[in-house]
Each structure stands twice: as C-alpha cells, then as structure tokens.
Amino acid sequence: MVLTGAEIVVRCLQEEKVEYVFGYPGGSVLFLYDELFKQDKIRHVLVRHEQAAVHAADGYARTTNNVGVAMVTSGPGATNAVTGIATANMDSIPLVVISGQVPTGAIGLDAFQEVDMVGITRPCVKHNFLVKDVRDIAATLKKAFYIARTGRPGPVVVDIPKDVTAQRCEYEYPKSIHMRSYNPVTKGHTGQIRKAVQLLLEAQRPMIYAGGGVVLGNAAEKLTKLARLLGYPCTNTLMGLGGFPASDKQFVGMVGMHGTYEANMGMHYSDVLLAVGARFDDRVVGNTEHFMQESRKIIHVDIDPSSISKRVRVDVPIVGDLGEVLDEMISQLEASKERPNAEGLAAWWRQIDEWRRRDSLGYKNSDEVIKPQYVVQKLWEVTGGDAFVATDVGQHQMWSAQYYRFDKPRRWVTSGGLGTMGFGLPAAMGVQLAHPGSPVACITGEGSIQMCIQELSTCKQYRLPIKILSLNNRYLGMVRQWQELFHGNRYSESYMDSLPDFAKLADAYGHVGLQITKPSDVEGAIREAFKRKNDLVFLDFRVEQTENVYPMIQGGKGLNEMILSAEGL
Amino acid sequence: MRHVLSLLLENEAGALSRVSGLFSARGYNIESLTVAATEDASMSRMTILTTGSDEVIEQITKQLNKLIDVVKVIDVSEAPHIERELMLIKVHAVGKDREEVKRLSDIFRGRIIDVTDSSYVIELTGTQEKLDSFIGAIDAGLILETVRSGVCGLGRGDRVLKI
Numbered sequence: 001m002v003l004t005g006a007e008i009v010v011r012c013l014q015e016e017k018v019e020y021v022f023g024y025p026g027g028s029v030l031f032l033y034d035e036l037f038k039q040d041k042i043r044h045v046l047v048r049h050e051q052a053a054v055h056a057a058d059g060y061a062r063t064t065n066n067v068g069v070a071m072v073t074s075g076p077g078a079t080n081a082v083t084g085i086a087t088a089n090m091d092s093i094p095l096v097v098i099s100g101q102v103p104t105g106a107i108g109l110d111a112f113q114e115v116d117m118v119g120i121t122r123p124c125v126k127h128n129f130l131v132k133d134v135r136d137i138a139a140t141l142k143k144a145f146y147i148a149r150t151g152r153p154g155p156v157v158v159d160i161p162k163d164v165t166a167q168r169c170e171y172e173y174p175k176s177i178h179m180r181s182y183n184p185v186t187k188g189h190t191g192q193i194r195k196a197v198q199l200l201l202e203a204q205r206p207m208i209y210a211g212g213g214v215v216l217g218n219a220a221e222k223l224t225k226l227a228r229l230l231g232y233p234c235t236n237t238l239m240g241l242g243g244f245p246a247s248d249k250q251f252v253g254m255v256g257m258h259g260t261y262e263a264n265m266g267m268h269y270s271d272v273l274l275a276v277g278a279r280f281d282d283r284v285v286g287n288t289e290h291f292m293q294e295s296r297k298i299i300h301v302d303i304d305p306s307s308i309s310k311r312v313r314v315d316v317p318i319v320g321d322l323g324e325v326l327d328e329m330i331s332q333l334e335a336s337k338e339r340p341n342a343e344g345l346a347a348w349w350r351q352i353d354e355w356r357r358r359d360s361l362g363y364k365n366s367d368e369v370i371k372p373q374y375v376v377q378k379l380w381e382v383t384g385g386d387a388f389v390a391t392d393v394g395q396h397q398m399w400s401a402q403y404y405r406f407d408k409p410r411r412w413v414t415s416g417g418l419g420t421m422g423f424g425l426p427a428a429m430g431v432q433l434a435h436p437g438s439p440v441a442c443i444t445g446e447g448s449i450q451m452c453i454q455e456l457s458t459c460k461q462y463r464l465p466i467k468i469l470s471l472n473n474r475y476l477g478m479v480r481q482w483q484e485l486f487h488g489n490r491y492s493e494s495y496m497d498s499l500p501d502f503a504k505l506a507d508a509y510g511h512v513g514l515q516i517t518k519p520s521d522v523e524g525a526i527r528e529a530f531k532r533k534n535d536l537v538f539l540d541f542r543v544e545q546t547e548n549v550y551p552m553i554q555g556g557k558g559l560n561e562m563i564l565s566a567e568g569l
Numbered sequence: 570m571r572h573v574l575s576l577l578l579e580n581e582a583g584a585l586s587r588v589s590g591l592f593s594a595r596g597y598n599i600e601s602l603t604v605a606a607t608e609d610a611s612m613s614r615m616t617i618l619t620t621g622s623d624e625v626i627e628q629i630t631k632q633l634n635k636l637i638d639v640v641k642v643i644d645v646s647e648a649p650h651i652e653r654e655l656m657l658i659k660v661h662a663v664g665k666d667r668e669e670v671k672r673l674s675d676i677f678r679g680r681i682i683d684v685t686d687s688s689y690v691i692e693l694t695g696t697q698e699k700l701d702s703f704i705g706a707i708d709a710g711l712i713l714e715t716v717r718s719g720v721c722g723l724g725r726g727d728r729v730l731k732i
Contacts, residue, residue, distance in 0.1 A: 118583060179637075
C-alpha cells in the first residue's frame with residue numbers, strides 16, 4: 001500500500017498501540033498533524049509548551065510501562081522539548097519523541113526554525129535518528145520503540161524533515177527487528193548468581209539497596225519475595241520508592257542525602273550489600289572514598305553494564321534483566337539447604353532497630369503554622385497511601401519521598417536524576433490520562449509550579465482532575481536551606497516576591513483554588529479536594545517559611561555522618 | 570596507561586560524533602582517532618588511542634558498547650598487537666641539508682614522494698615512537714609542516730575483530 005510519510009508515521013504509532021501523543025503543532029509537522037486529524041485511534045493532547053509534552057509522555061510512561069510519545073515541531077519546538085528529553089534520559093524512561101525538521105534541501109542552510117535536533121539531543125538520548133528517506137520511516141520507528149523499551153530504557157528522538165512526511169512510498173510495518181549493534185543482555189550469568197547467593201547466605205550484616213531499575217524492570221514483586229525469603233533489611237533510592245513496600249517491617253526507609261538514619265547507617269556498616277537496579281549515585285552514597293573505608297562485599301545487579309563499577313567498585317557484578325536474575329536467585333535459594341545465620345541476623349536487626357529509635361523523620365508539629373511534612377502525611381492518610389504522586393523538585397520533593405509511604409511500584413513520579421523543576425504538573429497530566437478515575441496528586445512548591453503553570457490550561461481542556469498541593473513557603477526552599485547551612489544565611493535570590501494569588505489563578509483557569517493557612521484546616525482541605533472527583537483543585541498551603549529537610553548528609557560527607565536536626569549542626 | 574581501542578561501528582551519519590561526543594562529555598582523553606570503512610562498506614572501523622587508569626578504560630569500553638551504533642569494541646593493546654601510523658612531513662631541503670635530509674629519511678626507511686628545488690615531502694610509516702624520533706632527529710628549523718594519520722592497530726595472529 002502506497003502512503004505518504006505522514007500517513008506512515010501515524011500507522012506506525014497505531015501499530016505500536018500508542019494511546020496518546022502529547023504535542024504541539026507547527027510548520028514542520030503540519031502533514032503529521034493533518035494525519036492525526038483524520039484518524040481517531042490515537043488521541044492527541046495539546047499542551048501549552050513543548051517541555052510539558054515530553055514530561056506528560058514521561059509521566060504516562062512511568063506509570064504504565066508503555067512507551068510515552070511526544071510530537072513537536074522543528075526549531076524552538078524541538079529545543080523546548082530538550083529539558084523533557086534529558087529528564088527522561090537521566091531516569092531511564094522509555095519515550096519516542098518525534099520532531100519535525102525543515103525540508104531536507106534546507107538542512108544546513110540556517111532555514112527558518114531550523115536546529116540540529118540530532119546534534120543537540122545526542123548527549124541526552126538513548127539514541128536518535130534523522131530520517132532522510134520516506135522509505136526508512138517505518139523501520140526507523142520500529143527501531144525507535146524497540147530501543148526505547150528494551151535494555152536500560154530511555155528516550156529516542158526521531159527527527160523527520162517536512163518533505164519526507166509528504167513523499168510517498170510502499171508501506172509495510174516490519175514484524176520483527178534485528179540490530180547487529182544492539183542486543184541487550186537479559187539472562188544473568190549463572191555462576192555469578194551462585195556466588196551472589198552464597199555471599200548473601202554468609203552475610204552477618206546484610207542490606208538490600210534497590211533503585212529505580214526495580215520499578216522500571218517490573219521486578220518489585222520478585223525483589224520483595226527475595227527480601228522476605230532472606231529476612232534482610234531493604235532500602236530504596238529516591239527512584240526506587242514503591243519497589244519494596246514501605247509498610248513492610250523490613251523496609252528501613254529511603255537511603256541517601258535525605259534518607260533515614262537507619263538506611264544510611266545500615267548501608268554504611270553492612271558487610272554484604274545487594275544493589276539491585278541502583279547506581280551508587282552521588283546523592284545516595286555521598287563521598288565514595290568515605291563509603292569504601294568500611295569493607296563490605298558488594299553484589300550489583302543491573303541491566304546496564306556501564307552502571308557497574310562506575311562510582312564504586314563491586315565484587316560480584318551481574319548484568320541482566322532484574323526480574324530474571326532475581327528469579328534465579330530465588331530458585332537457587334529455595335533449592336539450597338543453607339539459611340541465613342539467624343543469630344547474626346537477629347543482632348543486626350537489633351542494631352538497626354536501635355538506629356530506628358532515633359526517629360530521624362520526627363519533626364515538631366505546630367498548632368500555629370502549617371508544617372510541610374504534616375501536609376504530606378495527611379495526604380498519605382487521606383488517600384490511604386494509594387494515590388499516584390508526581391512532584392517537582394526541591395524541599396517538597398524530599399518531604400514527599402520521606403512522608404508518603406509507597407507500597408506499590410509506578411505510583412511515585414519524580415525527576416530524580418536531572419532534578420527538573422516544572423516536571424510535576426505536566427507529568428501528573430500524563431499520569432491522570434493513563435489512569436482516569438484514579439487519584440493523582442501533584443506535590444509542588446510555589447517556585448516549581450510556576451515553571452510549567454501554563455499547563456493548568458491543558459488540564460482544563462482535557463478535564464484532568466489533578467490535586468495540586470503546593471507547599472508555599474515563599475522561598476526557593478532547598479536553595480534557601482543550603483544558603484542557611486553553607487552560605488552564612490545570605491539568601492541570594494531565593495526569596496520570591498510578588499507571587500500570584502494561586503487560588504485566584506486556578507480560578508482564572510477554570511479550576512478550584514483554595515488557600516490554607518491553618519494546620520487545623522489541612523486535612524479538611526485535602527479531603528474536600530479529593531471529594532471533587534471531576535475538578536482540578538489547587539491547594540495553596542502557606543507553610544512554615546524556614547523549615548529545613550532533615551535528616552541530611554552534607555555534600556562530600558559519608559553516610560554515617562548525618563545531621564538529624566537543626567540541633568545537630 | 571596508554572590503550573589502543575578498536576571499534577566496529579555502523580557506517581552511518583553521526584556515528585563518529587556519538588563517539589567523539591562521548592569522550593568529551595565524560596572527560597576521557599583522545600590522543601588520536603582514526604576511522605574509515607571496512608571491507609564491508611556498511612561498517613566502519615575506528616582506532617582510538619587513549620590514556621587512563623584501568624577503571625577509566627573499563628568505563629570507556631562499557632560506554633562505547635552502550636552506543637547503539639557501536640557493534641564491537643576491543644582493547645587491542647591488552648595483548649600482542651601491531652600499531653602503525655603514517656606521517657607526511659614537508660622539509661626545507663637546500664644546499665647541504667638536501668643530502669642530510671635524504672640520508673636521515675633512508676635511515677628511518679622513509680620515502681621521498683615529492684621533490685622541489687627547495688623541499689622534500691617524506692612519507693614515513695611506523696609506530697608512534699618511530700615517527701616521534703624522526704621528528705626529533707631532524708633539525709626543527711627545517712620542518713615546514715607535518716601531518717599524521719593517528720594510530721591504527723590490530724591484534725597479532727588469531728585475534729580478529731569481526732562480527
């Protein structure tokens with residue numbers, strides 16, 4: 001069947017069972033938009049800024065295990081998308097981003113709205129393509145989806161010049177794909193797995209450290225099974241939250257810069273550390289030299305060989321699909337007659353419980369002023385811990401990670417790697433579209449929300465009943481916290497003056513807005529918001545202005561050098 | 570430590586920039602880089618001369634393998650191998666220098682491939698060290714220009730980089 005390039009693109013997206021395309025039209029993608037108009041299988045969601053299109057596709061992908069799709073025009077459309085693409089790349093989120101390009105004959109001539117999209121995105125994608133021949137569109141899109149979703153997932157950009165979308169050729173969607181240069185490993189090395197199981201069984205002070213890979217690799221259930229079989233303590237990274245149930249007694253909380261005392265001390269003083277789908281990020285282990293002062297054996301399971309021994313040398317590397325590797329670990333364990341040393345483990349748990357008693361997440365609540373932590377705790381209670389929670393970046397993000405306790409994977413949507421302010425609201429749109437009828441909260445701050453506030457308009461157009469909880473402290477809180485702690489209280493440009501009345505602003509966009517100033521009104525406001533099943537409700541909480549996120553590890557310090565509260569400074 | 574990495578990659582537009590971009594983005598060294606199509610025109614072979622600790626070289630190898638266009642990567646310098654580099658060097662050659670330059674070129678098994686009244690162009694092939702010592706041996710004042718291909722290399726005997 002002979003079709004135009006634009007028709008082929010839309011057919012390919014249909015073949016890939018794409019439900020939503022998040023995008024924004026423009027000159028170079030007119031033929032593509034024309035084809036989207038003529039069909040009704042794929043729904044296009046018109047955002048108000050291209051960055052939001054990519055974040056929305058990202059939120060959709062994070063909570064569904066499908067590839068998110070965004071479409072933008074050439075030039076500024078493409079560059080606006082870059083922050084979203086880099087965000088997805090740092091967190092390994094599968095996306096296909098289709099960007100328009102000027103006609104092939106105009107490429108390189110500084111044409112109107114021309115930008116070298118393949119060049120600009122090269123360092124922040126898993127892969128990218130420039131399609132210069134209409135006959136290559138189908139095979140390229142097939143590859144793009146395959147690359148995005150397999151191995152360590154990531155965003156793939158497909159840049160298509162306008163003339164290519166107008167040309168015609170015979171269309172057939174490839175049934176299978178083979179790439180000699182891309183064959184992600186799935187099965188872990190059996191010998192290495194045997195070694196790992198042996199080490200785990202011999203451990204006196206074991207710790208399981210699970211990251212975002214567990215969530216992305218759909219391995220949460222298997223990880224939980226393995227952890228329970230062993231009875232070992234388990235911690236999650238920021239990206240891994242929900243990968244192990246937070247309500248399980250073996251869960252010791254989040255690890256890292258703002259993780260719990262017991263998780264960080266446990267990591268530091270463990271003698272066998274099982275890292276699963278995590279990458280020893282600087283926000284997790286802090287100073288690696290300090291971390292490596294304690295001797296411990298490290299087992300590292302990851303789908304990406306380059307994540308292994310990148311920051312921290314490991315003893316037993318296992319490259320493979322986490323689900324498959326964990327399965328094999330479980331069956332080897334079950335077949336083995338050996339069991340963990342009960343006495344040693346009991347002593348280790350006594351130590352961990354002692355650390356737990358420090359209650360590192362304790363905070364002083366107040367009757368006078370709303371504490372930001374209290375808002376997150378109430379959200380968790382009101383939603384029964386079962387909402388989808390998207391966040392922006394900063395203090396509110398850390399409080400969300402600490403006080404909203406996730407029992408299920410793919411409920412927690414946050415920009416962990418790139419730390420992109422402005423991510424929360426558009427990501428929540430993608431989540432809400434993927435899960436209509438489910439409660440979706442966007443926890444944000446007055447700084448972050450203003451980076452993509454225009455999306456309130458998109459939310460109106462598509463009737464997305466997101467609940468926005470803004471922890472408004474009239475400061476760029478995390479910046480202010482660091483300035484207070486490390487820059488002599490000089491609050492350089494971290495105070496925001498002339499803030500809008502957010503409740504009225506929400507109202508102006510056709511939503512419901514509420515300002516909450518008293519602690520006694522917090523719970524009622526959240527309940528009221530979630531009762532309004534069809535409305536977006538913007539809750540503007542006026543919170544304690546100078547509350548800090550604790551516990552905390554300063555940059556360059558070790559996991560065992562936490563500051564537990566302001567008194568610890 | 571000095572390492573010679575050999576890569577097979579898809580002969581596609583942009584493949585070179587993915588490799589060079591990786592080195593600059595992650596702060597790895599490139600001493601020299603050379604690339605051309607292989608006997609199979611759909612594939613290129615690249616030789617990268619780099620330096621770094623064992624950990625860095627391990628990361629470089631892993632990161633290169635992660636690039637979608639890269640088919641295979643080996644460190645040819647980790648076992649017996651052969652390295653060659655080509656240099657073209659144009660030297661000022663008049664009077665007594667003319668004879669001296671010719672003699673030096675012969676000693677290094679160079680070939681004079683262009684001659685004018687006042688200059689020679691010498692073609693010299695060998696290891697990086699040999700080319701360096703030729704430059705060292707010739708009077709610096711006589712050198713008009715030099716161009717070097719960068720190192721290329723392959724394993725000895727049965728060690729073959731092929732898919």
